[in-house]
Amino acid sequence: MTADRDNAGREETSRPVLSVQGLTIQVATPEGPKPVVQDLSFDLRRGETLCLAGESGSGKSMTALAIMGLLPQPMARIAKGSIRLEDGTDLATCSERDFRDIRANRISMIFQEPMTSLNPVMTVGRQLTEVLLEHRACTRAEAPGRALELLRDVRITDAERRLKQYPHELSGGMRQRVMIAIALACNPEILIADEPTTALDVTVQAEVLELIRALQREHGTTVLMITHDMGVVAEMADRVIVLRHGRQEETAPVRALFAAPKTAYAQELLDAVPRLGNAPARPAPDRIRDVVDVAELCVRFPMRGGILNRVTAQVHAVEGVSFRISPGETLALVGESGCGKSTIGRALLGLVPWQGSIRIDGRQMAGLSAKGLKPIRRDIQMVFQDPGASLDARMTVGRQVAEPLVIHGLASGSELNDRVEMLFRRVGLTPEQMDRYPHEFSGGQRQRICIARALALGPKVIVADESVSALDVSVQAQVLDLLRELQEEQGLAYLFISHDMAVIDQVADRVAVMNLGQIVETGSRDQVLRDPAHAYTRRLLSAVPIPDPEHMRPPVLPREGEVGSPVWPLGQGPERLPMVEIAPGHWVAQGASLKVA
């Protein structure tokens, strides 16, 4: 790859495989057509990886869809410009009939959501052979064999069995591999990858990115990659186009961009990227008392079966987890999807049934009735991942922020209004915005509203479950700043649940790493992130893309042993991993291999 990057400058004489000139895309709105991409021009050179980088609304996905002829009809259309292939075909004016021969044959595309991008009622094998047969890439008799080869090409284990499986039987990473296999089935010249790893865990992301690079080397495919993640850009790109509000801000070779961005926006974007290991040290919070004290927390979900529909097995989502948080302290829970981190947050809020002990500000929650829990609930509030989905679309945001105060009977009339106004000001919104509805706000503003709602009752603890994961980096940084200010002001304790190591590095005082419902390593931020002891933690950290093209990330560490399952027959359960203190406050689970000092 390093060689490719050095060559990137020299190959400009050869004809581009794709040339976009003056592309303008309009979207119909009630106020008339609105441009989402304006006057975009770039050349895609054979064999290179070009990244379209930008935040949401930058028009990067629209550009990709326009190249594939898949713009959402009839709302969006190409208003101006051309998209020419090497042979001069203009895709901007190409008929649907002609497009059918170009798609998959010459240009392929993979999408952000591998979960929903495959047909759920069709086997993987048929979805693969379908594209081969459509483009007559092989005969009907050869198709199954060719499909098997393709699956092996994308390094899917047990490929023969996968052919007969349905998408829901595969993991997210495997589904994205299947998508890549489908995309490359007819050996296209160009692969468009639209946020291909955004929905995947960081370790799986690293594997999929490696796969795309390897296939690109083997087949000489040209890749147009669309991403918001500057870490992915640094890792993948030869050249980068930074887009903002549909306009081309800066186009540069990746090293030049990261070393010395020419435009202020590119500089801002790079500055906003959270970097692992760059976070300033945080003052140690006073550990006089614990506002959250969780001991031996277990959450198990029953699985039923048999004639009488009795519980036959249980999902051990959380298994014997203990932790404490002091006022003003942030404990980060990190782990891959399905590890149980979100379930812990829900248990704290009483949203799932749990066993064990949860004390909030000294008060035991176990065994309390709904009525008994009500006063405790005031002290613990939650901010969710998707601010759009966690606000009621048909209620003004002011009323939603006021609702907790009304439910708990804490304020009414003009006092209620004053308090909501104050909350709006506190999270950086204006009181005039109280009468609006959620759809009138941006993602970052909506998350501020959710934070205001969580603050309404003056809680002592806030559970932030992936609260900034859906936000653009610049917005993310602002929301994190807000959370930090609130913490300093009010001495809030945060349980910060995230899969993003770089964000955790910014906010956490202490970190707990979870795998299969248990904490495998916990300690101060520096202990866990700078000096990880457990193999699982080290693997997670090794997969984090580093937003620096000069820095070659070594291949992600291999997974140790089989991926376990949290499902156990009734009466059985996972072995509790004993924890050992290897340094003051740094606890590591035994059983799995420990770092050799």
Next chain:
Amino acid sequence: MWAYVIRRLGESLLILLGISLVTFALLYLVPADPARQIAGRSATAETVANIRAQLGLDQPFHIQYLRYLGNLLQGDLGRSYLQRTEVSELIAARMPATLLLMLATIVVELIIGLTIGAIAALKRNSAVDQSLMVFSFVTISAPQFVVGILLLYVFAVQLGWFPIGGYGTFAHLVLPAITIGLLGTGWYSRMMRSSMIDVLAQDYVRTARAKGLGRLRIILRHVAPNAILPIIAMIGIDIGLFMSGIVVVESVFGWPGIGQLAWQAIQRVDIPIIMGVTLVSACFIVLGNLLADLIAPLVDPRIKLK
């Protein structure tokens, strides 16, 4: 799978028990007196009282119900008050006609309903879509006896294409099947339309287009199989709609099925027949829903019976 079927059948027995109790109670509360119906207008009060005692209608409600239930458990649906025949024989004799009508109705509903729904979804918000949805709205709202009589008047009386009533040939089947089927057609087309619109917006349809597949192939292979998934459950419910429709429609067309039997029995308060037809209909609805739930995992691999 078998554990699931056995559990569902067990649940079904409970449902049937509940239905038998409710129906029996309703018939008990009906102000008409079956004994008077049997005895005739001119009979003396004494004769009527005798008949009442003979049929056990003078007993308290719980005794009557338990006796009925006891017989039912031995497979005995009782004897008709007026026709002096076993109810089970009467129902068995009329079952083939009703089953034939049911099959024809479901075919009509599915073919017309799914086609209309699919076309409306593909031509969404066009004049075609709007007219089809107005049509489906009319079929849902129109009372079946009105539709039946209208169809009879136009196609049997005026045009003479089909016989006015009766049973025996394919031509006899067409008008009653369409009359009952139109209601279901309206429901199916509306469900199919919204289901198709939903599926057309799915990511995997975009994937299919990105593969370079043709429009027809995308619709037949990727859209339609996913769009009919929610409709399968509807077929079970639809049998209930059918059962409520036949009482009127079989009478309008002189179709010799259990609906007509029920119609006649209701007029004469022939309680054993009403009970028998109600329970048989309930069995159909329960089995239809079970069947729909058993078919679902065959069409959608994500569904597992538990």
